[in-house]
Amino acid sequence: MAIEIEQPSVGLSKVAVSKTHGEDSPYFAGWKAYDENPYDESDNQSGVIQMGLAENQVSFDLLEKFLEEHSEASSWGKGAPGFRENALFQDYHGLKSFRQAMANFMEQIRGGRAKFNPDRIVLTAGATAANELLTFILADPGDALLVPTPYYPGFDRDLRWRTGVKIVSIHCDSSNNFQVTPQALEAAYQCAESMNLKVRGVLITNPSNPSGATLQRSVLEEILDFATRKNIHLVSDEIYSGSTFSSPEFISIAEVLDARDYKNSERVHIVYSLSKDLGLPGFRVGTIYSYNDKVVTTARRMSSFTLISSQTQHLLACMLSNKEFTENYIKTNRERLSKRYDMIIKGLKNAGIECLKGNAGLFCWMNLSPLLEEPTREGELALWKTILNEVKINISPGSSCHCSEPGWFRVCFANMSEQTLGVALERIHKFMEQRKRKET
């Protein structure tokens, strides 16, 4: 019998084995706990309630109603006349009708205060792909992007992993409700310089994730001026723009540019998606809107790696070009989100928990720092584990969002039924009562 000779195992790349995807952080670990024991209203009432996923399930019925009443959206009509062209369509320009519909939808969300040209829209399979693609185009390996903290944990992966680009934090804190200041911008830039990193741009999320607040006009102006002074890019991820549910009104960077007659706009790029505002993350629909012709052309070609199914483009073109539907959807969705937000804030207040005043997004930014054993990252993670294991709720710890102040947590409220939210609030209430009793 032949002796088995140990083969040297065939190697993988550094990208494949690196941990830069950041998926070992608690942000994702909590999801595992949920997957193993998910709460169910009827079948598993003691399971883990998922409050770490920013998904919008409050307006599904509106989408369903549309699809029922407009069968041509999902089936190319009787006899499927348009099918052939659609099935063969793999042009990275994207369906013109869909781009037009997207441009209109984006304008509607901004109350008509900004105009969007469909020919500047580049389609990608989700905002995840859009952010990565822009990073590939705007920066070289080893360069840096400045990102305000706290930020969406997925950026560590989307902006850095395959691109080789680094993130340098613009530190924000609770002293001014986590708003970006000119000092913080300059400090971040200096920090990058001291590490010999070439800064290629600033990437902001507006409305912000995880804080759930829109950026003030003056802050947007300051950031734009800063980018202009340093001659770098500005990417504005406006994925939650349609999910602004109370005042102040959402102000897009597009409006700021419009007020300046689009001077110096070739450094500005907007990312958008239908995953949050329209509650369709499964459809994988993202866009890059750039005021820079070269970026548009290049992004378009690069989008070959991340095209949206033509079938989906066709479906959504039908849906989003229906003004009656979109107006009603935007309005109703906002109202329902506002109601949910009020419910969770009230419930948390009753339990003695304060949140940052938010007006947008699918989550609130909760302050649990008074509960920490020690005001450190470790203290925060210990509390997070306790909440996961005892209260059986998965929430996102601020440290996974790179928040410099320990004790803040992001809690999602739109990815469940009202009843489930009620159960979650009860559990939190009970938990806080128990802690109070323990202390006295």
Added chain:
Amino acid sequence: MRVIVPLQGVVQGRGGLVLGSIIPCALFYFLQFYLKRHRHDQDDQNESNSLDENPSTRSPSSGKLAQLPGLTRSLSRASLSPKGQSGPVTISGRVSGIIKGADSPYYVGLRRVKEDPYDELGNPNGVIQLGLAENNLSLDLVKGWLAENGKEALLGNGEDPSISRIATYQPFDGLMELKVAVAGFMSQVMEKAVYFHPSQVLLTAGATPAIEILSFCLADAGNAFLVPTPYYPGFDRDVKWRTGLQIIHVPCRSADNFNLSVASLDQAFNQAKKRGLKVRGIIISNPSNPVGNLLSRETLYSLLDFAREKNIHIVCNEILAGCTHGNEEFVSMAEIIDLEDVDRKRVHVVYGLSKDLSLPGFRVGVIYSFNEEVLAAAKKLTRFSSISAPTQRLLISMLSDTKFVHSFITINRERLQRMYVKFVAGLKKLGIEYIKGSGGFYCWADLSGLISSYSEKGELELWDKLLNIAKVNVTPGSCCHCIEPGWFSFCFATLTEKDIPVVMERIQKVSEICKLNC
């Protein structure tokens, strides 16, 4: 290579004044490059907070960087004045490569067809498309299925809230039901010779990202893949663009009917080694694009042996497996590794529905591998290229309809065979030689008799005549990096039978013009 010869000249005192000054300047410049990069590496160790994960994957592919003019300009600006902020805001060096690529004949031709497409009735003088590997022959069958079953397939039977099935976040590498359906389809397409395990399947938005994802996982920037030429022009983008990888051409020749020889692979591997390039794998297409020949069982075994000897990967692109016609047996790499347990870890198969099912617009690609580490990494990368959920649902229904699938595969093959026979008969009448292949829907034909000078220039002149005089878009071999000028790829699956005589007539016109001028 081109630098070494003049250098030798300089060293031996034969080099001219010009070379004597250029080369030291170039060396000094590269030294500056290296120093700047080296400074970055040191700083990686002093990072804090968000930078404290593994230093990013920036493998200084300085060899490649030097080739991109755009990049060297912007970097040199940076090294002169770190705070230099004058001029328009700059974009990355990666961009310049793309802008050049888009002017290749492959893309120019596609654009011309878009602007002026042939239509028998509406635009009889338009450009006939023979340059895009699209299969239009059996689209009516898919359309028929959809007309009957489409709505239900998408939204279900209305019992549970149907939209939430497709609206919410799904696994990024595809629904398990679709993996099962696609694995079943692949098996049917390959005539049940091999069973594909759904657990080893990852789904991506098309085969394009599948190739790119594998490239990212199997090699570092600056490394190389061996790819036999002529090859699919898209590989230049998929394998090299964002990854920073290089492709080393392994020329196949007409004398061998463009079949791959392991001897050429070996030669290419050794040459790469001499240049200091690390080869991480081989990428082959079976059936091959653009030649259309099938890799024999022996060749597949030899490839495995070669890969084993050099300890490298094999990526086997089998996207045209369902488009075989004629009597030759198609052997999938998956079948080989099913029998040989030892080498499973180094083989990865790429597939997709764009060719066999004529659904390029739906974006469905497959990575099939037994290497768990590769799968784990690739799975995370699928989040950048996921298939839209409604499309997944639709295809689950369609592909699970095995009766439909069986009938589709059979009829599609028959139509391909018929079209192929008619097309090559037309070429034969014109006296044009072609490689007899059993796969894909291209005909790889030798038009070197019509070119004025036996060179790439001559070939492109002929291509231009074909596009602008004959108004026929074909793909010149140089786009596919064919080492012998004069070969062209004709995709016949975008035609109807009526179009063939029109195409032949137009080619004949150009052929006569060329014969007069030569």
